[in-house]
Amino acid sequence: MAKKTFGIDFGTSTIKVYKNGDGIILLEKNAVSTVGKEKKPVAIGEKAYEMYEKAPPSIHVSLPLSRGVVSHLDDMVALWNFMGQAVSGRKKMKRCQFYIAVPADITEVEKQAYSKIITQSESTPQKVCLIDKPIADAYGLGLDIERSRGVLIANLGADTAEISILSLGGIVVSKLMPYGGNDFDRAIQNYVRKKYNFVIGLKTAEQLKIKLVSAMESDQSYTVVGRDVLKGLPGKITLTAKEIYPLAKDIFFSFAAQIRSMLEHTPPEISSEIIHNGIYLTGGTSFVEGLNQFLANEVNVKINTTNDAQKTVVAGIGYLSEHPKIAAKYAVPLEQ
Ligand SMILES: Nc1ncnc2c1ncn2[C@@H]1O[C@H](COP(=O)(O)OP(=O)(O)OP(=O)(O)O)[C@@H](O)[C@H]1O
Ligand SMILES: [Mg+2]
Numbered sequence: 001m002a003k004k005t006f007g008i009d010f011g012t013s014t015i016k017v018y019k020n021g022d023g024i025i026l027l028e029k030n031a032v033s034t035v036g037k038e039k040k041p042v043a044i045g046e047k048a049y050e051m052y053e054k055a056p057p058s059i060h061v062s063l064p065l066s067r068g069v070v071s072h073l074d075d076m077v078a079l080w081n082f083m084g085q086a087v088s089g090r091k092k093m094k095r096c097q098f099y100i101a102v103p104a105d106i107t108e109v110e111k112q113a114y115s116k117i118i119t120q121s122e123s124t125p126q127k128v129c130l131i132d133k134p135i136a137d138a139y140g141l142g143l144d145i146e147r148s149r150g151v152l153i154a155n156l157g158a159d160t161a162e163i164s165i166l167s168l169g170g171i172v173v174s175k176l177m178p179y180g181g182n183d184f185d186r187a188i189q190n191y192v193r194k195k196y197n198f199v200i201g202l203k204t205a206e207q208l209k210i211k212l213v214s215a216m217e218s219d220q221s222y223t224v225v226g227r228d229v230l231k232g233l234p235g236k237i238t239l240t241a242k243e244i245y246p247l248a249k250d251i252f253f254s255f256a257a258q259i260r261s262m263l264e265h266t267p268p269e270i271s272s273e274i275i276h277n278g279i280y281l282t283g284g285t286s287f288v289e290g291l292n293q294f295l296a297n298e299v300n301v302k303i304n305t306t307n308d309a310q311k312t313v314v315a316g317i318g319y320l321s322e323h324p325k326i327a328a329k330y331a332v333p334l335e336q
Pocket of ligand 1: 010011014180210283287289309310
């Protein structure tokens with residue numbers, strides 16, 4: 001018998017962990033800071049992210065995932081070794097089972113890199129299973145995908161937007177677009193530097209995004225601190241939603257165009273149910289003000305949103321980890 005079962009959503013921005021019996025036990029920034037060639041972790045999560053762009057050269061700060069794939073496996077393994085202790089309360093996670101949500105629209109080799117996070121770590125698992133994220137997302141939303149003829153889920157995340165159509169328990173089509181909410185942060189950071197000769201960190205840029213990025217007209221403004229490059233001194237800057245809007249607009253239209261194109265290429269027996277029930281928006285970027293209304297207008301289909309948008313994938317992978325018979329229909333096991 002396996003001791004413990006975990007469901008994991010390794011998001012680009014946030015790692016989410018579900019522990020069988022306990023529910024969602026961890027939401028942590030996907031960042032690790034290490035020292036030396038042996039990559040000894042000194043901090044993970046929010047603490048490591050705080051060091052990003054500020055750490056001395058002796059400390060290497062890594063964001064190990066990008067655009068939906070594991071781009072720095074060593075760093076991700078180092079992060080998981082550190083995190084595993086916190087999650088299990090033991091030095092090593094022995095003989096546990098892991099269900100990992102992976103994007104559907106990546107190669108098999110890229111999918112296997114997610115299982116290597118566990119198998120190359122100190123975890124010595126009993127079983128590792130990969131489940132496509134759109135399936136987990138649907139279960140997290142509480143949808144009956146076995147019987148539904150058509151479900152469209154747009155998971156708007158940090159580095160990716162994964163738009164998928166499901167029918168009768170399977171994925172009909174899934175497209176992983178390589179952009180998401182973190183692109184707004186980077187665009188804001190660049191804009192502030194170029195336009196105002198002012199340097200802000202990515203965390204500050206994210207705050208600005210949360211306060212100011214809107215898909216509707218907005219009169220909001222927000223003040224942040226940073227460094228004035230010309231004076232070489234710390235200072236404050238106030239930005240408005242109006243000047244930020246052009247930085248985000250193209251991505252909003254790309255989301256809409258992709259959803260529209262998918263609907264156009266879907267057989268009517270599937271699209272009619274999607275149009276009837278509406279599109280489901282998940283992922284943290286679905287919190288952008290007015291985005292649901294914008295998309296509803298652009299694609300002319302009702303949009304369903306949820307306050308748990310960042311947790312639907314991990315809730316679903318957790319549900320599947322607790323229902324192994326259902327999970328077996330979708331899981332790709334990697335027996336140990
Ligand atoms: N209120 C908000 N308004 C706008 N953006 C938000 C808000 N809250 C969170 N976000 C953004 O949501 C993103 C994180 O969402 P999520 O946790 O779904 O991404 P992820 O799963 O880590 O990324 P991915 O799925 O692309 O790998 C970040 O870019 C974050 O800044
Ligand atoms: Mg995600």
